[in-house]
Amino acid sequence: MNAPVIGLLGFLCAMLLTFAGVPVSVAMAITGVAGFALINGTDGAIYVLSTAPFEAVFPYSLSVIPLFVAMGVFSSHAGLSSSLFGAMNRVFGQFRGGLAMASVGACAIFGAICGSSLATAATMGRIAVPEMIRAGYRPSLAGASVAAAGTLGVLIPPSVLMVIYALLTENSIGQLFAAALIPGLLATFLYIAAVVIAVRINPELAPRGNGKDGPKAKLDKSVMAAISLFVIVIGGLYSGFFSATEAAAVGAFSAVVLAALMKTSRNSMIDASLETAKTSAMMFMILIGAALFNFFIEGTGLATLIGDWISHSGLPPTVIMIMIIVFYLILGCFMDSLSMILLTIPIVYPIVIGLGYDPIWFGIIIVSVAEIGLITPPIGMNLFVVQSVAPQVSQRQMIFGILPFILADVLRVFLFLAFPAIVLFLPMMMR
Numbered sequence: 001m002n003a004p005v006i007g008l009l010g011f012l013c014a015m016l017l018t019f020a021g022v023p024v025s026v027a028m029a030i031t032g033v034a035g036f037a038l039i040n041g042t043d044g045a046i047y048v049l050s051t052a053p054f055e056a057v058f059p060y061s062l063s064v065i066p067l068f069v070a071m072g073v074f075s076s077h078a079g080l081s082s083s084l085f086g087a088m089n090r091v092f093g094q095f096r097g098g099l100a101m102a103s104v105g106a107c108a109i110f111g112a113i114c115g116s117s118l119a120t121a122a123t124m125g126r127i128a129v130p131e132m133i134r135a136g137y138r139p140s141l142a143g144a145s146v147a148a149a150g151t152l153g154v155l156i157p158p159s160v161l162m163v164i165y166a167l168l169t170e171n172s173i174g175q176l177f178a179a180a181l182i183p184g185l186l187a188t189f190l191y192i193a194a195v196v197i198a199v200r201i202n203p204e205l206a207p208r209g210n211g212k213d214g215p216k217a218k219l220d221k222s223v224m225a226a227i228s229l230f231v232i233v234i235g236g237l238y239s240g241f242f243s244a245t246e247a248a249a250v251g252a253f254s255a256v257v258l259a260a261l262m263k264t265s266r267n268s269m270i271d272a273s274l275e276t277a278k279t280s281a282m283m284f285m286i287l288i289g290a291a292l293f294n295f296f297i298e299g300t301g302l303a304t305l306i307g308d309w310i311s312h313s314g315l316p317p318t319v320i321m322i323m324i325i326v327f328y329l330i331l332g333c334f335m336d337s338l339s340m341i342l343l344t345i346p347i348v349y350p351i352v353i354g355l356g357y358d359p360i361w362f363g364i365i366i367v368s369v370a371e372i373g374l375i376t377p378p379i380g381m382n383l384f385v386v387q388s389v390a391p392q393v394s395q396r397q398m399i400f401g402i403l404p405f406i407l408a409d410v411l412r413v414f415l416f417l418a419f420p421a422i423v424l425f426l427p428m429m430m431r
Helices: 003-019 023-057 062-078 080-092 098-114 117-134 139-149 160-169 173-201 220-240 242-263 266-300 304-313 317-332 337-353 359-373 381-389 394-402 403-418 422-430
Strands: none
Touching: 003 023, 003 266, 003 304, 003 337, 003 394, 023 337, 062 080, 062 117, 062 160, 062 220, 062 242, 062 266, 080 098, 080 117, 080 220, 080 403, 098 117, 098 139, 098 160, 098 173, 098 220, 098 394, 117 139, 117 381, 139 359, 139 381, 139 394, 139 403, 160 173, 160 266, 160 337, 160 394, 173 359, 173 403, 173 422, 220 242, 242 266, 266 337, 266 394, 304 337, 317 337, 317 359, 317 403, 337 359, 359 403, 359 422, 381 394, 403 422
């Protein structure tokens, strides 16, 4: 059995272990060490096992991970989610489907300081879905709007998933955050447009707006604080005033101060600290597993073999990119976005770069497509998250309601493919 075949079998083995419920860090580590031992012998595997974990977590740039995690966790414990939803309701409340639009807007702002798709969907689902059901919204629209808008949590910077991609591929975190800004705003606009079109086609999905508040409604102090936190971090990073690490430190410190100003209880602050530590430890374990797995994949030459096969296949680069997008859409139905990216980057990234695509542009594409997978039936993870926090909405109802949002996502990815400048405009200005 030659090395590339062993590499392919190892990749499939890691995916099967992940599907079976084994933590992705453990699945990648076991597969990486066992595969490397099979190819290079036990001594080589022991050497990799003794050096790769340290090298995976040693770089100073990795300090941004716990800092951005702390920023999101402390902001969440500050209780901003209900304030954000109320403020967005005052903005969109006069329109039919206004609560669903408010959910999208609240998820966009909360996601900008949370950085997690699943956390955004879970947090806003507890607040927004019951409110929409009480107001007479169809469960399909109520659940689907929050599940879809939850994906904005990792698309709008700062995003921990983008930090991981940047570190794995040795790209600029600042340029990735800049590249995600316009796509994130575009995604928010398209989700709101999807709600407008859905309730226009079927008015029974949502009642008429309350007509009391409109676009001139004022935002309260907590909402302004959340927006200010985003502006300070991203504005400082984009202007060059902060490095990525400094921006993360400022964001984490500001989130702690914000939580204190919001009179967050002592127990909640302790819980936030513990959650930050646990989440950061989990991500570092994943990075260690990914490092061991990458050593194995690189040693097999699998990525090089696939890249050579594609380069000699005669297929246009656009067709190959569409195939990669479809692959991620299918994979996203069964796996979370972080696991997908960590498992596939060693193989897919060299192929994409070999085709001549910009690595920053591909980073936004892969994050966007991975998040689409989280709302794609039959096993979109965001659908399950919303159902778990809002059991009055069934999985079947959300599947029927999610179609307009998937179409909006497909349109967005098509626009990125057709007009790369949407993604690359701000990074080019930074360069």
